[in-house]
Amino acid sequence: MKIKTISRSSDSYVPVSNARESALPRNLNPELHPFERAREYTRALNATKLERVFAQPFVGTLGDGHRDGVYAFAKNFSSVNKVATASGDGIIKYWDITSRSETYSYKAHYGMCSGLIVTPNQKSMLSCGVDKTIKLWEISNDSDYNQNYNYTLNSDNSISNKGLLKTYLADFSLMSLDHHQSDDLFITAGLEINLWDINRNKPLSNLSWGADNITCVKFNKTETSIFASTGSDNSVILYDIRTNSPTQKIKTSMRNNSISWNPMEAYIFATANEDQNSYLWDMRYMDKSLNVFKGHVNAVMDIDFSPTGKEIVTGSYDKTLRIFDSNKGHSRDVYHTKRMQRIFITKFSMDSKYIFSGSDDGNIRIWRSHANERSGPKSSKKRSKEEYDEKLKERYADMPEIRRISRHRHLPGYIKTADHIKTEETQSLKRREDNRRNHSTPGSVPYIPERSKPVVGRVHKQ
């Protein structure tokens, strides 16, 4: 008789002491894991529900905010925890995010401060206003909180209380300004577009091409000599400072309020449009937009790419923020609070984990870019659980119940009503167009793709 039976030694499975982890042998035989699919689905469903339970996007506000509406915002591209804001009463503030308190506050302009930027050397801020001045302010990043950062740029370490360094005088009130990524150049926009050297008192050149008034200018941070502007004549114009001239111009059906360049793909940029949509453009092929971001029910006031270039945040006159995947048409999430007024500024933080919004009510709000995410150190167990849940959600995203739960958002009544009216309107327009098409010669009323609808005309500078 040859015989053998299962005889496990409990020593190998039961830990010697409570402090030790016990051995966890695995057997991947599917027969030992019944209802694999159903259990996985249940887990995905639970993960989706928990995601919604923990979705608390609002983090807080910066200090006491401003007295007036916040209309300009500057990121510090070299520091995660510093930002600057400017308001309608001409006051600019430099903030420390970690403590949510202001480091500097200057009364910069009479009337509205319309543009603000932190210079790449981090030593100063540039602001412009409707009082026809551009001012250079001294700042320092030195505080208790940035001990881990690189000090080489601020080696003198003296705490600044001098404030104003320089004033430039323009001939007209200014709407926007932006600084070159590396050189000491900046551009201002108002009636004209001017290129300035930071060390000179007069502008270097005038790059205007047609528009009455320019509302926004933005340098490309990767392809550094290119910048774009939006104007009150519904135009988007691209310029090259190497040739010192504009290169091309498109006209859209309605005015664009803001521009953001994709930080990863130099030729891609997005514009926030007055027609309640935002558009993604490829500057090489401007005859149609790459993508249309729909969802807002009022003019989109500001748009910003996340540092990875994967996501876009838009702020609208309808008092909501929306976050889009840059290759999808509908928003991933929408944020709103009861007291937040019309939004003029939205920006991603430099680590893309937070979103700042500045609104008419003078507050600068901080939001999580993923509503259910929490910062702070996580154990490896928790991290792997989160990763697993993400994968599950992705896998079962199209199951009806999961889709319903993950897409559901509570929206204020006025948005719902406006959305309803908007749907009615678009449907009636569509109906009318269909009727026209049905009652005219075939081919005479062509189908126009949604992506080419905003483009009215396109000109190249010879």
Place this chain on the structure above:
Amino acid sequence: MSTRRVDFNSSVKGDQNGKKSHIPNKKRVKQIQQMEDDYEDALESAQKAEILLTEEQGFVEAEGMERTWKFKQDDIVKNVDISTAAKHFELKLKDYGPYTIDYSRNGRDLLIGGKKGHVASFDWRLGRLHTELHLGETVNAVKYLQNNQMFAVAQKKYVYIYDHEGTEIHKLSQHLDPTLLEFLPYHYLLVSAGKSGWIKYHDISTGEMVSQIRTKLGPTVSMRQNPWNAVIHAGHSNGQVTLWSPSMSTPLVKIQACNGPVRSLAVNRDGRYMAALGADKTLKIWDIRKFEELGSYRAPTQGNTVDISDTGLVSVGWGPHVTVWKDVFKFHQSDPYMSHLLPGSQVQTTRFVPFEDILGVGHNNGFSSLIIPGAGESNFDALEINPYETTKMRREGEVRMLMNKLKPDMISLDPNNIGTVDKRKPQERLNAREAAQREIEEKEKEEKSENFEQYIRPDSAPKDSALRKFKKKQRKNMITERSMRIEKAYEKENELRRQKEELENKIQQKKDELESAFDRFK
């Protein structure tokens, strides 16, 4: 899996040949490719992980003139190691038998219930008693719930739930006259059946009755769950086995498994095979994917109980005997694998211990634990069921199981149905119940259109009857509405044929008696 790959490959190859792929989006094609690669990697790594399985399966081999089924337990005990030998024991409990038994899911604890009211729960390896109860009432069935902390007892009138200390915590008065209990661990459903002919599903985590189904087939004689898809198999006194899901009021499948009452049932781990023990002294092996009978074994007397181990051994208890069969799902066996005699007793229940080479036998005189080499799954998965779990692990596992509790609606014949693509249009999609309803309606309509009356041809030779062909074509032993209609039509045809024959042979037919009653008006 293979079909999926072939499908995808063809689309990609189509691209190389210059034809257009049916997936227009390049990004999507890449994503799908990535998914396929991940899938393949997972398969490969799962195969590689087999090296990590540490334990080996048990076996017993005969040498020379020996036969495995002639080995006595005493011989086996002498030849195995001490720790296994210690697992062979007997409990002599003459006063309260016969005993029905149940092991906890990890095989560590044993619950025995004597017909005359004796219930005991204990760690059988350490011999540590958790609780012992004398209920003073008939005990028909006992069942551990999600772990050894709670168990259900089907008593004379109701089902009761006790905790590990023996405190009665619930009386489930909705379960009347229960004789059979099952627990679906992933759905947290306690299922009872019995003399009332109802199958009742009770969610023990919320305390809600999920579903009550009338079988309409008289008292339920036997019941087991299919561990692969949580479908309940119920055996009835007319030899039928019906398959139930809580969301359906009609059985999913009816099988004519035996010719007499189905005394006991068992379904194997992967849900492919069913063993049914009939009162006609046969053990039938069924393939429940094809609904086909695979084999039939006869015993000298009626069997009482059947069970299938993780490795596919089938134990049958009949009279004082316990026989264990090996490989019955593969070939017809002439000899059993092992056998054991309990002199002067009657076997009531046999159950294999999960993850052990042990068979527990509850009988009239108590309980016996037999060593059956090769019965248990040697390599357990600690994240699924862990026989060596600590208290903390048990508690965490319980919470995890509760979090991942499956909905009762998810119980269907194909457990992997969920997450697959429904290719119908959205407006055509229905939930399971509506779909079943519609299916039944459609079937009825179809059957109505398939009028078997038209095939009745009493003038032709009986061999050429179309109905006879239909009848032959029917799957053996499957009772469907169609088969019943055919049967009816066939009988009618035979009757007509007989009448015709009688007429030809000039045999006087019986006159209608009503006719004579009207004679007086002539």
